[in-house]
Amino acid sequence: MNRAGAMTNEEAMAWVIRTRDPAFTDWDGFTVWLESDPANAEAYDVLMAADADLDAIIPPEPVAMPVPANDVGVPQRRPLRWIGGGAIAAALVAAVSVGMMNRADIYTVTTRPGExxxxxxxxxxxxxxxxxxxxxxxxxxxxxxxxxxxxxxxxxxxxxxxxxxxxxxxxxxxxxxxxxxxxxxxxxxxxxxxxxxxxxxxxxxxxxxxxxxxxxxxxxxxxxxxxxxxAVASWRQGRLVYANAAVSDISDDIGRSLGIALRTTPGARAMRFTGTIRLDRDPARFFAGAAPLMGLSAVRQGDTWLLKEGDGPQS
Incomplete structure (x- = not known):
């Protein structure tokens, strides 16, 4: 792990310990830290995935000793269990063998291309x-x-x-x-x-x-x-609507919506398009209409389609 990654893990462990404390109130500061770098949220989620094991890893607070009558003040509680930080950090890292985002409250929705x-x-x-x-x-x-x-x-x-x-x-x-x-x-x-x-x-x-x-x-x-x-979210109606859009972006949209592997030549990527493209689950039929509309041609290469300059015949 590089130095930046180690620093992120240290900060994440500090936030895990702080947010587990019932007296924690700095939610604004916590949110700012989470949103400052995607790696922060990932590190925090990984550590929190082991939340159920933390009580077994981190020793409980010691019972405060009575204060002699002639002493002034009250005993100070240890700050948020951040004692023996190196040992606790090592225990935490050792315990976190589960994948990111296994927390019960956080869940991930994934779709395949075309789904x-x-x-x-x-x-x-x-x-x-x-x-x-x-x-x-x-x-x-x-x-x-x-x-x-x-x-x-x-x-x-x-x-x-x-x-x-x-x-x-x-x-x-x-x-x-x-x-x-x-x-x-x-x-x-x-x-x-x-x-x-x-x-x-x-x-x-x-x-x-x-x-x-x-x-x-x-x-x-x-x-x-x-x-x-x-035109916003027009993919929901089976069409893609553009105003002076780069073909590089359009090709990404087509691949995502139809679930096909699509490449573009440098010249095609630099071109721009204004208009509406109707989506069709049949790639050959789709490109037969869409490619000439964009002033391009589409060539099938195995399981991949190539968009290139010129509106020649599709293959």
């Missing part, structure tokens, strides 16, 4: 999950979701006193009575809002995204743009 799911939360919120997606939810907090990868559409029941938040990498999206769609890939985060309003990073940039607005954060930076509300 979709619909999730109804107890608070009235509905989440529709597109293919190739990994989403984390909390049974004890229906106002939380973490989109680790893929795409999901959220129809949120608004509660001003308890806003729904979606963490996406280091970003946080907070609803204000909203229908929105988020895409999270290795290199980018995209959101489009069709109803209500979303706040991007309320504790930092606090960018307001009302209906008809979208945001992209990728290698080119952070950008806000107009979007057609009807």
């Amino acid at each position: 979709t799911r619909s999730i109804a939360l107890d608070d009235g919120t509905r989440i529709e999950v597109n293919g190739g997606t990994r989403l984390r939810l909390d049974r004890n907090d229906t106002r939380f979701a973490a989109l680790d990868s893929g795409e999901a559409a959220f129809t949120v029941r608004h509660d001003a006193a308890d806003p729904f938040r979606v963490t996406v990498g280091k970003a946080v999206f907070e609803d204000a009575g909203t229908v929105f769609n988020i895409v999270h890939t290795a290199g980018a985060v995209r959101i489009g809002v069709s109803e209500g309003e979303v706040i991007y990073n309320p504790g930092a940039e606090a960018i307001s995204l009302p209906a008809g607005r979208g945001l992209t954060d990728d290698a080119q930076g952070l950008r806000v743009m107009d979007v057609a509300p009807a």
Whole structure:
């Protein structure tokens, strides 16, 4: 483990011990730490997965000795069991052999490329999950979701006193009575809002995204743009709607929605497209219509399809 990883584990263990204490109140500070780096939440979840074993690992508090009558003050309680930190840390690490996210309250929803799911939360919120997606939810907090990868559409029941938040990498999206769609890939985060309003990073940039607005954060930076509300999460209606979108993003969307392996040539990736693409589960039929529409051609190469420049015949 590198130095950064060791430091993250040390911080996570400190937070595990603190949050287990009944007197703990610094939830705001804990939230800031969790959201500052995805690795923090992962390390904390791994340690908390062994929560049931901690009492057997960490020795109980010693009984306080009586204070002689002529002594001033009261005996000081040991701070949050953070005694013999090295030994306890070693015991914790040794005990945590289970995988990340095995906590009973946190669960993960995953879909294969081409598969979709619909999730109804107890608070009235509905989440529709597109293919190739990994989403984390909390049974004890229906106002939380973490989109680790893929795409999901959220129809949120608004509660001003308890806003729904979606963490996406280091970003946080907070609803204000909203229908929105988020895409999270290795290199980018995209959101489009069709109803209500979303706040991007309320504790930092606090960018307001009302209906008809979208945001992209990728290698080119952070950008806000107009979007057609009807185009947001259009994959649910079997179509993909774009306005000057990069073919690199479109190819990701196609692969996720249809469950096919898709590559693009550098020239094709750099092209842009405006229009509507109808989804079809038959790849040959789909590309026969979609590729020429984008000014491209599609070539089948075994189990993979290649999108390239030119609108020649499909094969």
